Amino acid sequence: MDLLLFNLHDVVLIMTAFQCALFAFFLLVVRGERRISNALLALFLLSQAAIPLDILISFGAGFREWAIQVSPNLFYIFGFAYWLEGPLLLWYTRSLVYKDYLPKHRELVYLLPLLGYVIYQYFVYFRFDSLAKGEMLQDYDLFAESLLTHGIGTLRELLRWVFGIACLVELRRYHARIRDSYSTIEKMDLRWLWILVAGFLVIRSWAVLVNIAIISSAHLDTFFDYRVMGLASNYTVLILVSALIFMSLHGASVFDGLEAEEESGPGPLEKSRGGVQKSANPGKPQIDPELVEKVERSMTREHLFLTPTLTLADLAQHLGTAKRTVSTIINRHFGCNFFEFVNQYRIEEAKARLADPAREEQTILEIMLAVGFNTKGTFNTLFKNRVGMTPTEFRYRSRAPAPLPQNAV
Template sequence: MYEVIFNTHDVVLLMTAYQCILFALLLLTIKREHYIRNVFLAFFLLQQAAIPLDILISFGAEFRHIAIEWSPNLFYVFGFGYWLEGPLLLWYTRSLIYKDYHLKLTDLVYLLPFILYVGYQLLFYYSLDVSDKKTIQEQYDLALAPQVMNYVTLFREIFRVVLGVICLIEIKRYTQHIRTNFSDIDKIDLTWLKILVIGFLVIRFWAVLVAAMIILSIGFGISTDFETMGLLGNYTTFLLVSVLIFFGLGHSSVFEGLEQKQTSEPEPIKDEQEPELQKDKIKPELIDQVSRYMETEKPYLTPALTLEKLAGQLRIQPRLLSNIINRHFDCNFFEFINSYRVEEAKRMLADSHYADKTMLDIMLDVGFNSKATFNTLFKKKAGMTPSEYRKTVQPVTT
């Protein structure tokens, strides 16, 4: 008769690991652009593959016994994945949102829990004889294990949640940054990163709940169904990994990254204007300089206009220009530039000389690259869509 080694729950764990390994190899061997961020993502996926393998070896209904017979050294060897998930996800996030990102010495502080884990296992488990390890695994019972280990597990899950929250903070800061420095943000797609971070953050919150339930059940005698909760977490992880891989394979922008190509602009002259950043008042002549330049030179007609480029054209510091826009015009750079674009569009729509131009032509002429953004901002400022506005300002031809 055939012996059943893997049940349905085990198969889900194996499929999760298989998908992660396959996608990681794809990133490392096929895609060469933005290689450093692909390396971070690949190692994150390999770490994700290690976690279900650790669960399978430690808690698999039948496979645990087979693993003991094969080699007790299999236990805990994949446990490193738990401690590397947070740092790798954070580094991958930063490699996407920061230009030329590379690890610094301070980043290695996130590896301290991992180093402690490896040191502990080497000292208190792998230094033992094979027979002793086998005995430990054969006699293992979660209810009889040292309670301190359950608290270590809780700390581990909280650690992963904390680094996930840091990832969200980084994404929020970057979102604010692009609205402050870019006038065209439609090509900057954060969808992949948000799904990745939020998805795993939700799962890690779930893992914290499971760890807390284990402590309540074993340490305080409060009945909880932590086993079912843990299984649901495994299935959810499998679904999340499947969605991420499907999304990644179907959207090339996932691999193109978020870096914006920069064109050369005149270097802003450093002068005595910079101290104005610390003052409540901004020199009126600077405000006039910005307003006059926007009206006469119309730099907003350039779709890829950035704060740095406009500051270079004005020959003032980018931080000073941002300060002027935020304080005097009471908006961010994205809103500032696109308000001029909307006004230019309104002028063209009201001018009979442009009556033969399509809405798409006008949209592109005034600097917009996205019809959705054009319609949304136009309606927000004019109270109606561009088509409705054209009908109200141009006489009906008979």
């Protein structure tokens, strides 16, 4: 960034800012089903647009001089986006995970670091007049900044890193909960968001190292080439933002989201006949054998697993009890989650149909759909994990003639 006007590195920052701002505008003006998610994603993208502008104004040789002449107030104003980006990404993640999500009042505590930084910048910069600000900006030297200023920059990146970890924790909980509540999860797969959040987490980790390199070079006489490290980060952010825009368009609107909280009260069955009995340990109620039998019967005799969209809520409604009660029975008595519980019956039914000579004309795809699966990938993976071979291999071996005994005539 040492040319008079701009160079390739500056162009990357401009492209990132323009791309983010353009897509944010698109999200805000185009109405969709997920308005809250789109609004939060738009705000996150606007913060991503502001950050490269802050870098460009602060460190781009040509743009820095231009900004000083136009208005010294352009400096640091875009830097507030660093403190907003983390909460916005977490809120966006939660808006995809939970149905009808809105940030709660207690979650506004995430904005306290931003408020603290606004107050700090007011006293060290914004309270002065334009002439004084211009003098501060002339002959700026990053190394001349105080340890406090560099420490605040490092704290800022650490906070962004913490919010990235919080996003991964939220996605991990989501992954566990969908398997406890749904038998078919292909349309609920947020692996694309896992990858992107992990990518941003890597960038934030790298930003922490950049700030540590600056502190070491400025205050500990241990020089690191933080400029090259920063440029690598700028290029990677452009790639990640492009991926976020592309993947969010294809993957963010396929699932309505989980309920924010599981039901906790007893269902009508428990109220009428004590479906879950009290035990000596109040944290672990005893499991009602009669209800266990009803759960098994719903699969073995009533074949509810053949419904592709079967959910825990559907099964609980069919049994006339609470979701939490059914989930507890499946987890504790059968030793698996709802996804595994239902699909093991689907696999066993598929095995029976594949081995049935009367169904020889049916294709494997037809059988797969008939037993409740929607995609070949999930069916083949679960079948091989449970049976030890692919459906095609199983059908061939089950129909192959048995070899004659060695002493047969």
